[in-house]
Amino acid sequence: MDGKLLEAENVSVDFRIDGQYQTAIHKINISIKHGEVVALVGESGSGKSTFAMSVMGLHNSDQTRVTGSIKLNDNELIGLSERQFDAYRGVSVGMIFQDPLSSLNPLMKIGDQIAEAITVHDKQSKKVKQRVQKLISDVGIVDVQRVSQQYPHELSGGMRQRVMIAIALANEPDLIIADEPTTALDATIQAQILDLIKEIQQKKNAGILLITHDLGVVAEMADTVTVMYAGQIVEQARVADLFNHPKHPYTRSLLRADPSEVNSGDELYAIPGTVPALKDMDHSKDLFLKRIPWLDKAEVEATVDEKLQKVSDEHYVRGNAWQNFEFLEDL
């Protein structure tokens, strides 16, 4: 199947803070095909996890308003009840988070936790034990019997992450959401875990939403990249196009501030300022422009078209500022 697996259109998320709704994500569109890896990048606070949690139905509905449309295999997710979400969470969608310790049950043996992930949704399975062992070995754990009898705290960070991947894959999901899956791991283990995710994704033709700060990981893993800033998408492109021909000043700043992109000896760029607080976000503007001190006020304050502009095939960018943007030292 090469149709759309995930189709999110016009998705907005508002949190109720001190009795008032404040917008964390404003009208974003993201789609993922079967077998495609879509990276979502942007600084802390840009809304990446908020989007992922909307897909998983993990927001507290009393405090959060999610609007727009999120379709998984053509089924609308927005508006589902908690029970309806349960039917596909962990089944059609698997999740891998940064911190396995907070997701794994500290009091339950690894084998039982994986079995629980399977049996919750497949109570008829008589071969749960064999499936658990296969899942453990599929994620590259050699000592299957011993690890299945261990508790999470007895494992290293890399092993725990493998266990979480086994749980995420327990029901062969169509979509895997990986939120900073390797940020907490050291470099060698990070590479192993990324290889593992990629291998499994290719074997199962799963789609992946990969949330990461790390542009090296993006280059390694992704097919397309969505760059978010202050709750909006500022640029979307195929991965090579984004790295070779970045357009939006934010994307260019992120690349310039990335240690893996900078030649040794060159000074690393520090993006001035910080992502604004939710209450200070006026989504009719290109909010990143406020962080470019050398732009004139009229440009910073200009209203920006809601629709992204098409730059080239599969390459879209927000607003017009990119057309004349230069870094101060290049002017």
Ligand SMILES: Nc1ncnc2c1ncn2[C@@H]1O[C@H](COP(=O)(O)OP(=O)(O)OP(=O)(O)O)[C@@H](O)[C@H]1O
């Ligand atoms: N439950 C919540 N209630 C109120 N505000 C929230 C809630 N969850 C997130 N936010 C706010 O929404 C904005 C987006 O947060 P989000 O965690 O989605 O960003 P992010 O890009 O995933 O950042 P990080 O990389 O740090 O995870 C932030 O300003 C955050 O403080």
